[in-house]
Amino acid sequence: MTQTRLEQALDAMQATPGDEAARLAFFAALADSEVMLLLAGEAEGDRIEPELIEADGAQFVLAFDSEERLAGFTGAAAPFAALSGRALAGMLAGAGLGLALNPEAGSGAVLLGAEELDWLADTLSPAPVESRAVPHSLHPPELSPELVGAMDARLARAAGLAQAAWLAAVTWGDDSTGHLLAITGAPETAQPALARTISEAVLFSGRDLRVDVGFFAPDDPVIARLERVALRFDLPEPETPDTTARPAPGSDPDKPPILR
Incomplete structure (x- = not known):
């Protein structure tokens, strides 16, 4: 097996x-x-x-x-x-x-x-903290292969929730630094789950890192800047869902079963 x-x-x-x-x-x-x-x-x-x-x-x-x-x-x-x-x-x-x-x-x-x-x-x-900061400069990513692989695996499991993502090192307007994962094609309802899954990848890496998750339109100028330096992930197409199945207890992570 x-x-x-x-x-x-x-x-x-x-x-x-x-x-x-x-x-x-x-x-x-x-x-x-x-x-x-x-x-x-x-x-x-x-x-x-x-x-x-x-x-x-x-x-x-x-x-x-x-x-x-x-x-x-x-x-x-x-x-x-x-x-x-x-x-x-x-x-x-x-x-x-x-x-x-x-x-x-x-x-x-x-x-x-x-x-x-x-x-x-x-x-x-913990839910990810929302911010509207704008990246000042973007650079090739500097994360470990293990963490990049963990992000890739999590994005692959998010089939249908977005179209693509770009990972880059970033310097923000306040001169703070970190990494940015920019995601396109994600409906607003899917954005919290995507931000959380990437946040968890960072948490479980055991490293004290700042990785911000941003959501952008495909024609946003930030995406054009990212395409020059960032690592791109293409999310797979979703499988056709079975709309007749009744959700089992615990299938929604935001609504765990209730103990009797």
Whole structure:
């Protein structure tokens, strides 16, 4: 079986204890991945009751990175909710519950304490700050290949939310410096999600960096300036959505399921 991004990140974290970059990469993968949360009973609308286990005097919900692993653990059909790790962290924040990921799966298993989930929820919760600053000068980007790759992967998963993006180093009118990711073709409703996903890529890089996300019309003069020095990303075309499917609990990261 091909390893998922979450499995690869967990393997890397477990192979290098104390490596902060590996730990952050694992939590970034967890936030972006879909997990199957084992339930004590069928969901009632957006209200769910997770199955709990106790270990070392603490309680943990059980989640799996595939339906196959969930079925292997339960040995029979069982109710579950498919949701993102980000939604799960938001749901469990402050509840005093940890996460048992892939229990009994050997190297693919890990116990995360309540404080780690609270940290993840806090890390994911801040909204980007809006600004109308105008770039004074633009230069080729100077970010690490790892961070550029993380941005590229996140933009690829944002198919249909924008057309293209340009990354450049920037000096602002107040002489402050950083980087600018300029995005074109993004409707106003998609802009907060795009800004947040790039902000998270920077946060999970473990580096203290300033990367501003701006939204521009394709014919904005700033784009012409960027084309001379910036790294360009082209976002993929969206897949045709299934308009008949009913959203599952936790499928909207801004509306996590409610614990019963």
